[in-house]
Amino acid sequence: QVQLQESGPGLLKESETLTLTCTVSGGSVTTSYWAWIRRPPGKGLEWIGCYYYGGITKYNPSFRSRATVLIETTRNHFSLSLTSVTAADTAEYFCARFGYSYANGAWQYFDLWGQGTQVTVSS
Amino acid sequence: SSALSQPPSVSVAPGQTATFTCGGSNIASNSVHWYQRKPGQAPVLVLYDEVDRPSGIPERFFGSRSGNTATLSISGVEAGDEADYYCQVWDGSSDPVLFGGGTKLIVL
Numbered sequence: 001q002v003q004l005q006e007s008g009p010g011l012l013k014e015s016e017t018l019t020l021t022c023t024v025s026g027g028s029v030t031t032s033y034w035a036w037i038r039r040p041p042g043k044g045l046e047w048i049g050c051y052y053y054g055g056i057t058k059y060n061p062s063f064r065s066r067a068t069v070l071i072e073t074t075r076n077h078f079s080l081s082l083t084s085v086t087a088a089d090t091a092e093y094f095c096a097r098f099g100y101s102y103a104n105g106a107w108q109y110f111d112l113w114g115q116g117t118q119v120t121v122s123s
Numbered sequence: 124s125s126a127l128s129q130p131p132s133v134s135v136a137p138g139q140t141a142t143f144t145c146g147g148s149n150i151a152s153n154s155v156h157w158y159q160r161k162p163g164q165a166p167v168l169v170l171y172d173e174v175d176r177p178s179g180i181p182e183r184f185f186g187s188r189s190g191n192t193a194t195l196s197i198s199g200v201e202a203g204d205e206a207d208y209y210c211q212v213w214d215g216s217s218d219p220v221l222f223g224g225g226t227k228l229i230v231l
Contacts, residue, residue, distance in 0.1 A: 044209060
């Protein structure tokens with residue numbers, strides 16, 4: 001069965017670039033669509049961006065072009081880069097796979113998630 | 124973009140029914156999906172398209188929608204159901220992915 005595992009630096013300093021990787025095991029990164037989601041401490045889930053149907057990427061405007069999602073087929077993983085991080089980017093980060101809504105004829109929810117990786121940004 | 128509103132916590136005794144609400148103007152015209160997240164574990168999809176359960180999710184989990192409010196209910200609550208529950212919609216007309224703030228289930 002398909003599993004997702006996030007990996008990343010854990011700790012970085014303000015103004016640095018955060019790069020996270022989600023390794024897909026038991027399946028291929030080319031056969032689904034993928035997303036990054038985070039949960040800041042004491043808050044709810046926040047969508048960051050995704051690699052979606054048709055090979056397009058979509059992003060939460062709140063990240064104002066700081067975020068980039070890439071698919072690396074040779075390594076069977078996808079990644080998130082977030083530039084110019086601040087303490088507000090401290091959060092638990094999740095990767096997730098899109099599920100298909102037959103009711104709506106579109107990929108609209110997340111049927112598989114990674115366990116999450118904690119990222120702390122220090123000043 | 125507008126957020127989805129969820130109460131911060133719900134408390135129920137074992138065996139009772141827990142009800143979680145999710146409100147927002149996006150809900151009337153979009154399907155709602157629900158997730159369970161236990162500390163240290165990957166979030167789990169428990170309902171999609173308001174009422175459909177993924178394989179492995181028991182029938183105790185069921186959902187509904189009326190107007191701008193969606194509801195997830197868990198009947199016969201067990202201690203193992205303690206978790207945070209999040210609602211989510213895909214709204215193609217705006218920021219596509221919206222989550223609620225989550226509701227913590229406390230089993231008394």
